[in-house]
Amino acid sequence: MKNKKILLIYFIFGFIWVYLTDYLVGLYIPLDWLLVVQKIKGTIYVLITGIIIYFALIKMDELNNSKEQEEKLTTLINSMVDFVCFKDGEGCWIEANNFGLRLFQLEDVDYRGKKDSELAECTEFYREALLFCARSDEETWKNGEITRFEKNIPLPDGTEKNFDTIKVPLFNENGTRKGLVVIGRDITDRRIAEEQVRRSEKLSIAGELAASVGHEIRNPLTSIKGFVQLLEEKDQGNKLYYEIMSKELNRIDHIVGELLLLAKPQKIYFSKNDLSIIVSDIVSLLEPQANMNNVSIHFEAKQAVIIDCEENLLKQLFINIIKNAIEAYSEKGTVWVEITKVSSESVLVTVVDKGSGISEEFLTRLGEPFYSSKEKGTGLGLTVSHKIVERHNGTIRYSSQERTGTKVEIELPVKNSIK
Template structure:
């Protein structure tokens, strides 16, 4: 039930009681005053000086009703006024005025006696104390409500972690600045690699870094119009700007040098200026985000270039280390034989063949290394694949017969053409099949299957050898890696490079004691492309 309806019920009860107990001298006038009093309360927003009418009608109602029951009406009237009064002294003066009025009217109808006078004075004093306490209670509640409202507003407009404006509040304030047509500079900042720190520092450590970054931004830009946490690891700063070039130079120094030095965080940033870069908030944000993306892309490309350069240096180091190791062994052997020949009056006869074998081995090693590392002039022409495989089988026919191995070739009936260097393709197939022979200690078989798949020719070479352990499969294409007692470890690396030169892929599947399968996929040349190639030649 609302305040006015409670007042209506209570006023009606007091009016009826005064008439019923014969306390009023004019029941009709009392009823009219009560009705007017209620009407003024219900229509107070439409009546000028409604409070004055309410007080006047309350005094008249008390005077004609002649009942102490009017005291709660005085308290209710004071309570309404206390919502508008903020000063305790003013509230005390108002409550004192109401108390005196109540006491004076009560003296007019109460018979004179010591008890009656004390009762009136006690009631008046109690009314005064109650109203002052009520005033304090009202405003304590209002202050707490205002505090909660302010806290709620702050939480809805600020980031809980850093205390900066959040995304929505940043957009709202930025829109106001653009509407006011103030020349401003918007800077969007992205912290590099902050997400990756979660794995090393944990989210608590990353939160501490974000707080430190926010605090540093406040210190670096104390006159900023807006400092906002724009996203997870992004911040936004809005500064008043009258010159475009000066902020660019300043920001470049501060963000590229000062900020990383103070926080340990490298950043990318994008800037946009109003009104030079855009006439609306959305235009300004779009330009800033585009510039931020451009800087992130450049940073990413530099990092990739650095990683690629580091990887090249690592590979060169591994190649040099492997090459040095492979050459050192035969050199040590030759050195030993020469020392022995010196002791035998330089008679190298007994060791001549061994020395020549070691020298031949070094020559083969350097030749293979050059073939692997040095780019060669390739002669790509359109050739069918099947004759190339048949030729390899013919070349290995005598060796397979000597070792007791069998070669099975299975191909689809239609011809397959591709752009190839025949010599390189022969070398590739020879190496793979010879490796298969060496993997089969007992009599075994090598299966070659040629078929097409998605505009590609697929050559599968499978043996029945001992297989390769799963832990070794990722290493077999690395230079100088070998599981053989003899060999340079460059054979499969060269094969892999030949396939790459033919724009193909090379995969391996293996199972211990069951065999290994190499899968080579190379792009095909179709009849219309074949006709164009023939015309070109």
């Protein structure tokens, strides 16, 4: 549009110059000088238009260079896997890469020249996140130096991404705000890896502890249990006390057994088994306990699912998970167990209850040894469960709310190799 206007102005100027100068020459210049004046007039016109064209070409080169640099910058920031955004001194967005636009669902929004508070009106889901960005921008301006912090950004699928965010304020020579550079690096995978390392270290410590004290506890424990049973037979008057002692000794024996499971460096061998049969057997095994707690178990498997696994370990895993779901109820309830094939490569086992649920604090630490929400729990059951899932190259996920219930998802590969 601008080029058309320039061309139109050039034509108008040319016509005015030609006809106006011809008119003035014919009116005031003698015939003897007419040819000379016409040449001078043409020369002046050529010089003027040449100068105009010269400066126009320079301007076009500058514009092309500017566009080329802008395209290079756009290509560069769009190739980055980080969130990159440039803002002016007023906090208005100048440029953002595609990653950032997708992150905040702003792909179809004309974001340039808008502040975070204005963009917050364009995406309801990320409204609070964008308003937080505006507040943190102000803090960066006030501090007058580079700021760095971590921020969790929620995703529509219910998960979160963790970002390591750096904000760099730019100032003019007189101290006024010039601009702001925002770079956010997705460190979600790194945090998950760090958490896995932390859990592995705790499992290693628990295993070392179990290996050193497990057998030392079990040996005298067996003798104590035998003497308690012998005294119970001879002293019927204190039968109640002996029953309590036996019960507590059995509990200690159970804890030691779980510790030894952690410590045992056993090599497992995978074989092909029908996962639906394994889970069905465990449901049948736990149904009497469920009935005693006034809880029913609803099991559904739409088809046979053959996977490579260690059958006994998986049985231990599902006993722990389903038993926890049963014990989550303080009164009548139902536990739902379902097996679905996610793809040709993996299968998903889901255990859902509508019981007491788990607080956010406990949810983040599930699977840690000696950390349990139960009054008499040790946390070793889930620690062993996590280790079993890990050794099967699977994943275990939890979602829960207090007084609402808990959902556990265990995803296992169909094919596995010896570990």
